[in-house]
Amino acid sequence: MTAVDVFFYLLSAIAVVAGWRVFRTDSMVRASFFLLTSFLTVGGIALLLAAPYLGAAVLFMMAVEMMVMALFMVMFMMNPAGLNPMNMVHQSRFAIGAGVVAGVSLAVLALVVRFPRHPVEPSADLISRLGHELLGDSMLIFESAGVAIVATMVCTVVLSSASGRYGNATSGSRPPGLEPGGEPAGRRPDSDDDADGGDDE
Amino acid sequence: MSAGSFIVLFIVGLALVAGVYVVAVFDSLAAAWVAARRPSGILLLPIRRAAFLVVQQHNETERPDEAGWRLAPALYLALAATGFGLIPLSASFVPIDGPAGIVLWGAMEALAIVAIFLHGWSANAMLPLIGAYRFVALGLSILLVSMFVLIAAALPAESMRMMDLVDSQRELWNVVRQPLGLPLLLLVAMTLSFWGPFNFADSADLATGTASEVSGPPLLVWKLSRAAMLVSFSALAATLFLGGWLGPWLPGPVWLALKTVLILAVLAGMGRLAGRVSTERMITAAWVVLLPISFLHLAWAGVEALS
Numbered sequence: 001m002t003a004v005d006v007f008f009y010l011l012s013a014i015a016v017v018a019g020w021r022v023f024r025t026d027s028m029v030r031a032s033f034f035l036l037t038s039f040l041t042v043g044g045i046a047l048l049l050a051a052p053y054l055g056a057a058v059l060f061m062m063a064v065e066m067m068v069m070a071l072f073m074v075m076f077m078m079n080p081a082g083l084n085p086m087n088m089v090h091q092s093r094f095a096i097g098a099g100v101v102a103g104v105s106l107a108v109l110a111l112v113v114r115f116p117r118h119p120v121e122p123s124a125d126l127i128s129r130l131g132h133e134l135l136g137d138s139m140l141i142f143e144s145a146g147v148a149i150v151a152t153m154v155c156t157v158v159l160s161s162a163s164g165r166y167g168n169a170t171s172g173s174r175p176p177g178l179e180p181g182g183e184p185a186g187r188r189p190d191s192d193d194d195a196d197g198g199d200d201e
Numbered sequence: 202m203s204a205g206s207f208i209v210l211f212i213v214g215l216a217l218v219a220g221v222y223v224v225a226v227f228d229s230l231a232a233a234w235v236a237a238r239r240p241s242g243i244l245l246l247p248i249r250r251a252a253f254l255v256v257q258q259h260n261e262t263e264r265p266d267e268a269g270w271r272l273a274p275a276l277y278l279a280l281a282a283t284g285f286g287l288i289p290l291s292a293s294f295v296p297i298d299g300p301a302g303i304v305l306w307g308a309m310e311a312l313a314i315v316a317i318f319l320h321g322w323s324a325n326a327m328l329p330l331i332g333a334y335r336f337v338a339l340g341l342s343i344l345l346v347s348m349f350v351l352i353a354a355a356l357p358a359e360s361m362r363m364m365d366l367v368d369s370q371r372e373l374w375n376v377v378r379q380p381l382g383l384p385l386l387l388l389v390a391m392t393l394s395f396w397g398p399f400n401f402a403d404s405a406d407l408a409t410g411t412a413s414e415v416s417g418p419p420l421l422v423w424k425l426s427r428a429a430m431l432v433s434f435s436a437l438a439a440t441l442f443l444g445g446w447l448g449p450w451l452p453g454p455v456w457l458a459l460k461t462v463l464i465l466a467v468l469a470g471m472g473r474l475a476g477r478v479s480t481e482r483m484i485t486a487a488w489v490v491l492l493p494i495s496f497l498h499l500a501w502a503g504v505e506a507l508s
Contacts, residue, residue: 055301056307059308064314067314067315147499154489
C-alpha cells in the first residue's frame with residue numbers, strides 16, 4: 001500500500017462521513033460546511049488521480065459555492081444565525097428511496113463498466129491538453145462570453161437595486177394589499193416620519 | 202514522511218514566523234509614524250504581547266459551535282502556510298510544486314473566506330456574527346477581482362506553474378507589463394487579511410468583530426494567522442509582479458525576502474494611512490469600480506501577451 005492509497009482511503013472515508021453528517025446535523029450553516037468538507041476531500045482525490053487542474057478547481061469552486069449557499073440560505077430563512085437547532089430533512093421516505101436507487105446504480109456502474117485505461121506519461125502537459133479537449137477552437141468565444149455574462153450580471157444587479165440604507169430603496173414601492181384593491185400591507189415608507197422624531201428606522 | 206518534507210515544513214514555518222514578526226514591527230512603526238511620535242520598545246513589543254496572550258485565560262461563550270470556533274484560527278493559519286508554500290523560493294525550490302500552483306492559490310483564498318466566516322459565526326455572539334457577514338459580503342465581491350488578477354499573471358507565462366510565472370518575468374517584470382495588477386492584488390491582500398481600510402471582519406466599530414469573544418491563546422493564533430496571511434500575500438505579490446527570486450548578485454531567496462519586506466512595508470503604511478468606508482459603499486466600489494478595472498486589467502494583459 002503506497003502513500004497515495006493511504007490518502008485515497010482516508011479522503012474517501014472523510015468524504016462519506018461528512019456527506020452523512022450533512023443530513024444528521026441541525027443547522028443550515030453546519031450542513032453547508034459538512035457538504036463542503038465532503039467536496040474538498042473529493043477534490044483532494046482528484047489531485048491524487050493526477051488531475052491537478054480539476055482538483056484545484058473543485059476546491060475553489062466548492063468553497064465559494066458553499067459559502068454563497070450558506071449565506072443565502074441564512075438570509076432567506078427564519079433562522080438568521082443558523083445556530084438554533086432546526087430540522088434539516090423533509091420528504092424522508094422519498095429521499096431514502098431516491099438515495100438508495102442512486103447509490104446502488106452508481107455502485108453497479110462502478111463495478112460493471114469497463115473503464116478506459118490510457119496511462120498518461122508523467123511529462124504530459126495535462127492542463128493545456130484538458131483546455132484543448134474541453135474548448136478546442138472555441139476558447140476565445142467561451143472566454144469572451146464568460147466575461148460578458150459576468151459584466152451583464154453585475155450591471156443587472158446595479159441597475160435593479162437601489163443602494164438601500166442611505167438611498168431610497170423603498171420610495172415609490174408599495175406592498176400589495178392583503179385583499180385585492182385593499183390597503184397596502186406592512187408599513188408605508190411615506191407616512192413613517194411623524195410623531196416620534198428620533199426613530200427613523 | 203521523508204526528511205525532505207520536514208525540512209520544507211521547517212523552512213516555511215521559519216519564514217512565516219520571521220514574516221509575522223516583521224509585520225508586527227512594521228505596524229507599530231507605521232502607527233508611530235502616523236501619530237508623529239518616536240517609536241520606542243517596538244522590537245520587544247510583539248513578543249511581550251504574544252507572551253501576555255499565552256498566559257491569558259481563554260474566553261467561553263454560551264453554546265458556541267465548539268469545533269468550528271477552535272478550528273477556525275488553525276484552519277486560517279494552515280491556509281496562510283499553504284499559500285506561502287506555493288511560492289517559489291529560489292530557482293529550483295518550491296515547497297509545494299505543481300502544474301496548477303496559481304489555481305491552488307485561488308482555492309486557498311476561497312477557503313480562507315470560509316475560515317474567517319466560521320470564526321465569526323461559530324462564536325454564537327452578535328458582534329462576531331456581524332463581522333462574519335460583513336466580511337463574507339466583501340470577501341466574495343473581491344474574490345472575482347482576485348481571480349482576474351491571478352489569471353492575468355498566468356497569461357504571459359502561458360502556464361499555471363508558479364515557477365514558470367517567475368521565469369516569464371526574466372526580461373520584464375509584470376509590474377511594468379500589467380501596471381494595474383499589483384495595486385489590485387494589494388487590495389485583495391488587505392481584504393483577505395482584513396487589514397487597515399479593508400478590516401470589516403475584526404473592525405473597531407464591532408469591538409474587534411469576529412475576535413471580540415476570543416481571548417488568550419486562541420486570540421494569539423488568530424492574530425498570528427492574520428499576519429501570516431499578509432506575509433503570504435506579500436510574497437505572492439513579489440512573485441507575481443516583482444520577479445520573485447529573480448535578481449542579480451544576491452541569491453534568489455534573499456531577493457524574494459527583500460521584495461516581500463518592501464511590499465509588507467507598503468501594506469503596513471496603507472493600513473494606517475487609508476481610512477475605512479462603510480460596508481455598503483465598499484461593496485458598491487468592489488462591484489462597480491474594482492471589478493471593471495480588473496476586466497480592463499485582464500484585457501490589457503491578454504493584448505500584451507498576444508503582441
